[in-house]
Amino acid sequence: MRIDFWGVRGSLPAPLKPSDIQNKIKFVIQQIQMSDLENDESKRRFLEQLPPWIFGSVGANTSCVSIYFPEYPNVLFVFDAGSGIRELGLTIKVPHYHLFLSHLHWDHIMGFPFFGPAYNPNVTIDMYSFNKDFASVLSMQMKPPYFPTRMETMGSQQRFHILTEVIKFGRVTVDYRYINHPNGACSYRIDDGKHCCLYITDIEITAAAFVRDGESEAFYQNIDLAIIDSQYTPLEMFSKATWGHSSFNLAVDFAAYWSIKHIVLFHHDPTYDDQKIFNIVQAARRYQELLERKDITIQLAIEGTSIDL
Ligand SMILES: [Zn+2]
Numbered sequence: 001m002r003i004d005f006w007g008v009r010g011s012l013p014a015p016l017k018p019s020d021i022q023n024k025i026k027f028v029i030q031q032i033q034m035s036d037l038e039n040d041e042s043k044r045r046f047l048e049q050l051p052p053w054i055f056g057s058v059g060a061n062t063s064c065v066s067i068y069f070p071e072y073p074n075v076l077f078v079f080d081a082g083s084g085i086r087e088l089g090l091t092i093k094v095p096h097y098h099l100f101l102s103h104l105h106w107d108h109i110m111g112f113p114f115f116g117p118a119y120n121p122n123v124t125i126d127m128y129s130f131n132k133d134f135a136s137v138l139s140m141q142m143k144p145p146y147f148p149t150r151m152e153t154m155g156s157q158q159r160f161h162i163l164t165e166v167i168k169f170g171r172v173t174v175d176y177r178y179i180n181h182p183n184g185a186c187s188y189r190i191d192d193g194k195h196c197c198l199y200i201t202d203i204e205i206t207a208a209a210f211v212r213d214g215e216s217e218a219f220y221q222n223i224d225l226a227i228i229d230s231q232y233t234p235l236e237m238f239s240k241a242t243w244g245h246s247s248f249n250l251a252v253d254f255a256a257y258w259s260i261k262h263i264v265l266f267h268h269d270p271t272y273d274d275q276k277i278f279n280i281v282q283a284a285r286r287y288q289e290l291l292e293r294k295d296i297t298i299q300l301a302i303e304g305t306s307i308d309l
């Protein structure tokens with residue numbers, strides 16, 4: 001399976017400010033030497049050694065991740081319809097999308113009115129949510145005066161499925177489990193028979209996330225990669241208790257406890273700049289050393305990147 005990240009921010013899109021771009025350029029100018037400009041190779045070396053928060057950005061868009069299975073080239077699995085889904089729709093055009101919503105908070109649905117394939121009569125979109133009213137909630141955000149086009153007239157075939165059981169598509173299964181979040185949310189376990197990915201955003205990790213029972217053990221077993229909420233620093237998690245998100249150290253604890261091999265830190269806070277978010281992944285790696293769990297791969301969710309499993 002190939003996992004593509006189209007939106008990795010939480011709560012609200014967070015575009016770079018002009019001053020952020022100016023600061024990145026200033027940093028580069030202060031670092032560069034004449035010898036770095038000698039030839040293409042020296043220029044490439046110079047750019048490669050820049051800190052990632054200078055030569056890049058985690059991206060601005062809110063939650064949207066897609067999973068593509070090469071054996072099903074006409075189908076794309078999409079998780080959440082945050083503002084990142086607009087770029088997805090411009091980039092990956094297939095006749096059939098399966099869109100799984102973790103929940104209906106605005107950062108996870110705001111991109112749907114801008115999802116180009118939804119306007120194509122040759123496209124089918126199957127949508128899934130645990131929320132019984134999700135079709136009318138999605139439609140509501142496009143009612144006048146909020147948006148000029150009604151959802152009902154977008155053109156594509158839209159089918160709405162309220163989750164009650166494991167969804168199966170050929171070899172692929174998508175299971176779901178409720179997680180701790182205001183107004184409710186669910187995580188998704190995507191298994192293609194060879195690899196297993198967990199999409200678990202908008203979870204406030206508490207002691208309940210570490211309770212072993214038959215259901216949790218089955219859901220969290222053999223996970224190769226988890227895309228996991230790690231919105232806050234530990235201190236900020238205290239001040240934002242009950243807001244429904246986790247700190248990076250709890251994301252590492254969760255992976256260690258459930259023997260998850262690889263985590264991707266996700267749902268970055270819109271008030272954090274690139275340097276702070278890249279520092280968070282360094283702090284998460286130092287924390288895993290304290291836990292003596294160097295076996296877990298920890299990486300940052302960055303818009304526009306992919307992971308092959
Ligand atoms: Zn969210």
Ligand SMILES: [Zn+2]
Pocket residue numbers: 103105181185202244
């Ligand atoms: Zn939420």
